[in-house]
Amino acid sequence: FDVMPQPLQFHHVTAFTLVVLCYQLLDVRMVFQPHMWHGVEQRTGPYFEGWYFKVVSSDRQNVLAVINGVSIAPKGSEQDSHAFVFATINGGETQYYRYPVSEYSATRNPNWLQYKMGPNVFGEYDMQLNLVPKDGDDASLSISGTLQFSHLVRWPIQWHSPGPMGYFGWFSFLQCYHHVVSMDHDVEGSITVGKDKIDFNGGKGYTDKDWGTRFPTDWIWLQSNHFEDSPGSSLFFSLARVPFHFTTIPGFTCGFFFEPDQRIYRFATYNQARIQTLDLEGGLMRIVMNNKRYQLELEVQRSSEYAYLYGPRHGQMVKHIPETLKASVHVTLWDLDSGKAIFSGESSPAGLEVVEEQAGGLEWLKRKLRVVSSDALRQAV
Template sequence: MANLWKPEIFQGRSKKRDYFEGWYFKSIDKEEKTAYSIIPGISLPRDPEKSHAFIMLLDAKNHKMYYFNYKKSDFWADKSQFEIKIHKNIFSLKNIHLDIDDGENKIKADLNFSNIIPWPVKLLSPGVMGWYAFVPKMECYHGVLSFNHCIRGYVDINDNKISFNGGKGYIEKDWGTSMPSSWIWMQTNHFENDGISLFGSIAKIPWLKSYFTGYIFGLLYNGKIHRFTKYNGTKICKLIVNDDIIEIKLENKEEILEINAKRAEGVDLPAPSFGEMTSKVNESLNSKIHVKFYIKKEKDIIFSGTGRNAGLEFVGNINELLNGFMK
């Protein structure tokens, strides 16, 4: 139970099957010429023969994905803090160390993180999911571990070494049985002004033999995370999705957030279904997201800007998400 207030650490110590857990590290170099997402995790399907640990690496600019499969026994997690090891590879909130050689690809990396900005954890709201984190047997749980942080270090893929000194990063995670059947996800921390970051997610949530649409958005602006979530009374006033554009308008008691995201070409990544990595999600790290943020009582817009190097995903059926608002 105490792990609820530490969403970053491994949550699945007692799980044997129909379970997954994965951490998502997004890293952009200073010149914004290289964008990697590195995803370590563990997959525990119903068939124990298919259980394994994994490391995924998405090279977004070159539209290439690497998937490295490891034995379940190669996975180790600290019990009290976020540190996991998969064979020779180490992951924490402070750093990533990669030492991969599968005979076809050789990847080495040392990335060090500083100035981590997590979603706040409070007694009755242990992270980004708010009080929903206390609900047992949900299909999927989520954590935002760093809205924005500084990077030093390098990644070397097949003798192509890229410096990440001065780069920016983002960290989140998911755990549970399966990813939702329908969802929208977006993230960017590359705006015209430094120190601004946007994260957002809308998803179909199974509930008591039916479902509802859940949503969590956070805008880091002037050192404060402005929250637009279902559990704090935020309403979605507009949701439009087509092949090119995702438009969203969110409104809470005091603030309004308008989002216009332009979708770019992505890469298909494996995703979990009942713990097994058999689903697919198309992810781009080359999208753009325009944001307007303002206070209801004030006429002037507080912030307006376009985020670059944006992560963007849309999976499933938009009608499921729209219908879920009425449940």
């Protein structure tokens, strides 16, 4: 069964509505349908929109990441506008395939997301690949096959919090928007990469998307859904340096879907959660965050094996984002009222991006968050 979005909640709306009315509102339909294609009428750039599919085989030996979307170049560089699909298998060299924007089409049915790019078809419930390198592509491998997705775990869509960005999802002036299409789902099918056929039957998947004019300059992204002690549980974490009108703020959102509870435990800037600890030095990364009721501890084992992904930069798609698909994360969720651990377990393989395009950007995030190092916490204890 699908974990469907919760019904719209209309309490605590008055003050929020006054704030929203101070800004130009986005298309209300799209606010409540963040998984859909937002750039239908987009003719001038810079603009990008892309969907990220991550699938892991049942034995956890193979991880495939497929990103597809469109890049609309700024005025004067219209010839650079294109649709794209790029993929990496097990963190290997990224394969990038270009298509004319005219070969991209998407449905407007709010109950069924599906879009086509050349001979490739993508949707909430399936992915059909027929990728063959052409002149102008940054690719050397053919990739083909069909995957089916079921039992999607969706992020709740609520009036005051339409997705993982919370009330920030209402504002039309942000440079980048993010949505989790599915925290976790079952995967069936196989993919052929070159001459190798990879079996994904019984595997696990995750899907998210981004759209806007540019990525943040500095961010951390983490995702995993192969917990040994709790199959079906899933983790998503994102922290970024977010331009906000005439200033810049640190923004984060984290969701831990604990399968036994059928619940996403949420920690985010918009629900008064705080990051207490952010240690990034060395191969072990530690993040501790809490809200009024719960505390979530993440210990991430980083990997030296990563691929460079394409991402928007100055209106172009540029190969500049280091992502590993071979990290691991240990998660501990605490109930602060009882002092007891609700869950403690490890998940691998995990996807991880740690990006610092602006010198000192990650240190800036730590200062603004007023985090306390693990050493300081231990000394205090």
